[in-house]
Amino acid sequence: MQKLDFLFERYPLFRYIPAILLLALLFRTSSIDGEGMSWLTEPYDKIVHGATYAFLGTFFALWFSNFHWKTKPFLYAVICVILCVIAGVLDEFHQSFVPGRSVSAGDVIADFIGGTIGVIIFVRVKPWQRFRIFKESEK
DSSP, X not given: OOBSOHHHHHSGGGGGHHHHHHHHHHHHHHTSOTTTXXXXXXXXXXXXXXXXXXXXXXXXXXXXXXXXXXXXXXXXXXXXXXXXXXXXXXXXHHHTTSTTOOOOHHHHHHHHHHHHHHHHHHHHHOHHHHSGGXXXXXX
């Protein structure tokens, strides 16, 4: 049986594109100096971190095939969250070299929470079972 999510099967590297693009955007945003980011004040920056890393967690979840999510969803969910935390720590490390920016453990915690929420939503929605693009064709 041929699957309709043929794009990811025929071109498996396409699975990585959303996460890589978001990581590039995060790297670029982390390069902005403190004056350029002064509009993002203390409580709201955690919300932005959480929302961004929720998307990143979902994009990391796309890295694994339907088979992986069917067999061991908890293991792959943990891997996705760990990848989010690693990305958050590297982002904070990069910010430590940018003038006017500081490293914050609170940001890494917000990244962890956001990544976890994104992966939980992905696992609960189960796109590999629910949406037509992920289901097997009738052929």
